Amino acid sequence: MARAAGRLPSGRWVRIHRVELAPSERFAGLPRDTASVPFETWINGWLLEEADLGDRASIRTATGRVVEGELVEADPGYDHSFGAPPPELQRIGQRARELLLGNDR
Amino acid sequence: MTASPSYESLLGRRTEILSHSVGLDYEQFRRSRLAWDHEALMGAVGYDIDEIARIQLDNGVGATPMREARNLTALVRRVAEPGSGARIFIKDEAANPSGSFKDRRASLSVYEAKQRGYAGAVTATSGNYGAAVASQAARAGLGCIVVQEAFDSRGIGQPEIIEKARACEEFGAEVIQCSVGPELFYLSLRLLEETGYFNASLYTPFSVAGIETLGVEVAEDIRRLADRDPDVVVVTHAGGGNVTGTARGLRKAGAATTTVIAATVDLRGLHMASDHDFNRKSFTTGHSGFAFPFTVRPDRSDVPFNAARPLRYIDRMVIVSQGEVFYATEALSKLEGMQRGPAGNTSLAAALAIARELPEDAIVVVQETEYTGAGKHPWAQLAFAVANGVEVRTGSARDNVPGAVIAVPDDPRQLTVEEVDLGQVRRSYLRQALEGVEPEDLTDVDLAFLADETRLQAHEVGELVAEGVEPAAQPSGAEVVET
Numbered sequence: 173m174a175r176a177a178g179r180l181p182s183g184r185w186v187r188i189h190r191v192e193l194a195p196s197e198r199f200a201g202l203p204r205d206t207a208s209v210p211f212e213t214w215i216n217g218w219l220l221e222e223a224d225l226g227d228r229a230s231i232r233t234a235t236g237r238v239v240e241g242e243l244v245e246a247d248p249g250y251d252h253s254f255g256a257p258p259p260e261l262q263r264i265g266q267r268a269r270e271l272l273l274g275n276d277r
Numbered sequence: 278m279t280a281s282p283s284y285e286s287l288l289g290r291r292t293e294i295l296s297h298s299v300g301l302d303y304e305q306f307r308r309s310r311l312a313w314d315h316e317a318l319m320g321a322v323g324y325d326i327d328e329i330a331r332i333q334l335d336n337g338v339g340a341t342p343m344r345e346a347r348n349l350t351a352l353v354r355r356v357a358e359p360g361s362g363a364r365i366f367i368k369d370e371a372a373n374p375s376g377s378f379k380d381r382r383a384s385l386s387v388y389e390a391k392q393r394g395y396a397g398a399v400t401a402t403s404g405n406y407g408a409a410v411a412s413q414a415a416r417a418g419l420g421c422i423v424v425q426e427a428f429d430s431r432g433i434g435q436p437e438i439i440e441k442a443r444a445c446e447e448f449g450a451e452v453i454q455c456s457v458g459p460e461l462f463y464l465s466l467r468l469l470e471e472t473g474y475f476n477a478s479l480y481t482p483f484s485v486a487g488i489e490t491l492g493v494e495v496a497e498d499i500r501r502l503a504d505r506d507p508d509v510v511v512v513t514h515a516g517g518g519n520v521t522g523t524a525r526g527l528r529k530a531g532a533a534t535t536t537v538i539a540a541t542v543d544l545r546g547l548h549m550a551s552d553h554d555f556n557r558k559s560f561t562t563g564h565s566g567f568a569f570p571f572t573v574r575p576d577r578s579d580v581p582f583n584a585a586r587p588l589r590y591i592d593r594m595v596i597v598s599q600g601e602v603f604y605a606t607e608a609l610s611k612l613e614g615m616q617r618g619p620a621g622n623t624s625l626a627a628a629l630a631i632a633r634e635l636p637e638d639a640i641v642v643v644q645e646t647e648y649t650g651a652g653k654h655p656w657a658q659l660a661f662a663v664a665n666g667v668e669v670r671t672g673s674a675r676d677n678v679p680g681a682v683i684a685v686p687d688d689p690r691q692l693t694v695e696e697v698d699l700g701q702v703r704r705s706y707l708r709q710a711l712e713g714v715e716p717e718d719l720t721d722v723d724l725a726f727l728a729d730e731t732r733l734q735a736h737e738v739g740e741l742v743a744e745g746v747e748p749a750a751q752p753s754g755a756e757v758v759e760t
Contacts, residue, residue, distance in 0.1 A: 192281070192455075192464060199284075199459055206552040209430035212456040213464070216446070234451040235397060235420040235472070250443045252436040252652035255660035260671050263687040264604055265611030271355045271689070272348065272612070 180246050184219045187248035188231055188241030215239055216248050287466050295580055298469040298476035300393050303581035311710060311719075312726030313582050315589070319525075322385070322486045326529050329385060330490045336416055338384045339490050341372040343498035343642075348612035353632045356690045363508065363632040363639035367609075367625065368495055369646050371617055375412035375444065376405065376648025378491055382479065382518065383409035385487035390475035391417045398477040401465045401579060403427060403438045404562040405621075405647055410477045411448035420451075420474065424465050427454035429555045436652030436661050437561055437620070444650075457555045462579055478579045485522045485584040492526020495644050496535070506532045508639040509631060511624040514539035514594070515567035517575055517587035523644055524590035539587060539594045540627035540694070541568035542602060542620075544679045556665045557680035559599050559658045563623040568594075573705040588699075588706055588731055595694035598677040600685040601626040603655050604692065619655050621647030630692040659683065703731040707738065708746040716742045 180186060193211040217231030217239065229243040287294075296302055301321055306313045324332065333339040346365040354362030373380035387410060390398050397420025400410045407423035414421035423445045428434045434454070445452045453468075455461050469476055478484065492510075499507045510527065512520045524537045542564040547554040549566040558564065572591070575583040605626035606619040618625075625643045632641045651657065659669050662683055670676075672684025673691040686692060710727060719742065721735075728735040 193460055197284075199463075202458060203548050203551040203553075205430075206458050206550055209456065209552055211458050211460045212428075212430075214428070214454045216452065234446070234449055235422055237451065237472070250439060250651075252439045252443075253657060254651060254654050255656045257656055258659045258669060258685075260669055260685040260687070261603065261607045261655055261659070263671065264607040264685070267687050268352055268608050268612055268689070272352055274355075 179222050179224050180219055180243070181222050182219050185216065185247055186219045186229070186231060186243055187214055187216050187245035188229060188239065189214050189244045190239070190241035214244070215241065219243070281467060282470075284463055287463060287470070290470070291466060292581055294466055294470050295476060298399075298474065299478070299481050299580060300389075300475070306582060308726065309720055309722040311714065311723040315584070315586055315729070318582055318584055319482050319486060322482045324486070326489055326493060326526070329486060330493070332388050333381060333384045333487070333490060336384045336388070336413060337374045338380045339373070339494065341494070342369045343367070343495070343502060344369055344613075344615075345502065346609075346613050349608060349629065350632065352608065352612060352689055353629055354637070357633045360637055361633060361635065362637055363635035363641045364503070364637075365628055365632050365641050365643065366499065366502070366507070367615070367643045367646060368491070368498070369615070370491070371646040371648045375408040375448070377409065377621065378488065378519070378645040378647075379404070379406040379409035380412065381487040381491055382406060382484040383413040383477065383487070385483045386410065386475070386477040386481060387413035387417050387419060389483045390477065391419060393475070395473070395475035396420055397422065397472060397474040399424070399465055399468050399472065399474045400477040401461055402479065403441060405441065406479055407441055407450070408444035408448065411445040411450035414450065415448045420472070421445075421449065422451045422453065422468055422472070422474065424453045424461055424468065425455060426457060426461055428456050430456055430552050433556055435556060435561060436657040440650055440652035457550065457552045459550055465579065476579070479516055479518050480578045480580045480583040480585050482584040485518050488518060488522020489526035489529060491644060492523040492528075493530045495523070495642050496527055496530035496532040499640060499642060503640055505640065507535050507642045508635065509536045509538055509641045510644050511538045511540050511628045511631065511641060512644055513563040513621060513623040514541045514587065514591070515562045515564060515571065516578075517571045517583070517585035519645070520587045521585045521590050536592045537590055538627065538631065539568070539591045540624045541565045541594070541596055542623050543596045543598050543677065543695070547680045554680060556661070557667060559662050559667070559683060560602070560620045563620045565596060572702055574709040586730065588702065589729065591699065594697035594699060594702070595627050595631075596697060597623060597626045597630070597694055598674040598684070599679070600672065600677050600683050601674055601692055603659065603683070604686045605629055606655050608689075615646070616649045617646040618649060619658065621645055626692065627694050629689060630694045633692075703733060704741065704746055706731055707741055711742065711746060
């Protein structure tokens with residue numbers, strides 16, 4: 173996660189974290205593992221007033237809502253990717269081609 | 278944001294909030310304590326199929342290519358009995374603006390929201406539907422909030438869901454990423470009340486009617502390409518909208534002899550509300566964790582009456598493994614040059630096994646594909662599975678253990694489908710529907726409704742009720758929201 177040093181100016185694209193419901197406030201009947209942790213949310217938006225990471229801060233979201241939470245990240249982006257080719261998949265194409273060409277026997 | 282209203286107070290206003298947010302008074306469709314009029318609800322859409330197609334085309338949706346998968350057909354015939362191995366066709370729904378058939382559902386919902394003067398739309402989904410609503414809302418100039426179940430309590434999210442968040446932000450939506458749990462429904466209600474936005478639920482009549490054009494196109498495409506109706510249409514099944522809308526479209530096109538097969542991925546044994554299980558599944562939709570609850574109890578959704586009624590439309594239901602879907606995804610890339618899915622290839626995996634059993638002159642249609650991208654890709658998803666303690670190895674469907682082992686076939690002979698006993702599913706449906714109802718209180722209107730719901734005769738429903746359907750196990754949590 174991108175971390176910014178120093179105070180973040182208003183207008184910066186940031187991410188906040190909120191605890192929406194403490195474990196004691198959650199729906200009844202949840203599995204024990206889920207019931208024992210809070211229900212949380214993360215929302216991105218533009219910082220309304222300058223703040224430090226870790227501060228309570230308000231943002232304006234893409235729809236214009238103003239939401240308050242703990243400031244956890246500046247310039248929240250994405251680094252999901254593809255990764256390495258699993259050998260279990262690599263066999264599939266080769267085997268299928270052999271079958272199609274009829275030289276599998 | 279002002280102080281959040283409590284659960285109890287919000288849930289007390291649930292029906293009011295939901296009715297306002299869809300612009301429909303659902304009570305007008307009620308016919309008795311149990312019964313309501315599905316056709317009347319669908320009729321509330323107010324557009325016929327040609328108008329829907331026009332609205333969609335106007336927004337870049339639909340009229341997607343139908344491709345014959347000749348190499349996959351040839352592969353299946355290599356391992357089939359002589360004379361067997363049906364022709365496989367694939368409806369390339371990835372060609373829609375946001376990359377999946379969900380654009381059909383979103384287009385009509387967002388069009389309706391705009392027509393009715395809503396300033397935006399809220400949708401609760403971790404899947405392609407979020408990007409579809411965001412894409413259509415961008416076009417319509419409406420606000421869009423997508424609520425996603427995204428992270429476990431360690432803050433770790435599946436790459437596929439993260440990719441969906443990225444796509445939604447790309448289209449200008451506000452994305453609210455949640456930790457695991459059905460409280461996402463409470464959050465959505467809160468947002469609907471706060472914003473006054475349209476509830477672009479997957480289960481409104483608009484969302485389901487938007488898929489009917491897909492069924493119509495499938496019939497028309499195959500008539501044009503093969504001069505006949507499809508014998509089988511395989512549909513990836515989770516929340517029930519896909520199978521409901523597609524089957525309704527096929528009927529509207531007059532494809533009366535086509536068999537509709539619902540295919541779902543085996544995640545049995547994993548709890549959908551479990552923080553621990555959340556990242557032990559490699560599929561976030563198209564799986565049994567949604568397919569079974571939504572088939573036996575469709576109204577456990579985020580609208581008063583769910584327009585998606587899978588049991589009314591499914592002719593046959595089958596289960597495939599995650600490993601088989603990864604096989605189908607890889608075979609589609611390597612033999613047909615089409616990089617799609619993986620989750621949307623659930624129906625393709627089933628089709629490969631089903632085509633093998635059918636005669637060569639039969640036609641099997643896979644009625645959707647979805648886009649592939651970073652995170653939403655077999656490599657990323659298998660790497661994530663391994664990182665979360667799931668073993669990945671070569672093997673057949675029976676070697677799969679949801680949440681523990683993904684066994685990927687390396688030979689098409691290993692592809693199978695597991696049949697779901699629809700008789701059992703109908704009983705489960707009745708068990709759920711009759712919870713707290715005394716059999717002697719059932720009216721003819723109730724029985725006729727239950728017969729329509731289960732595709733049984735009214736007297737068969739009556740006999741089943743008289744035999745006594747055991748009380749249903751109480752499901753945990755509240756509503757299930759398809760992701």
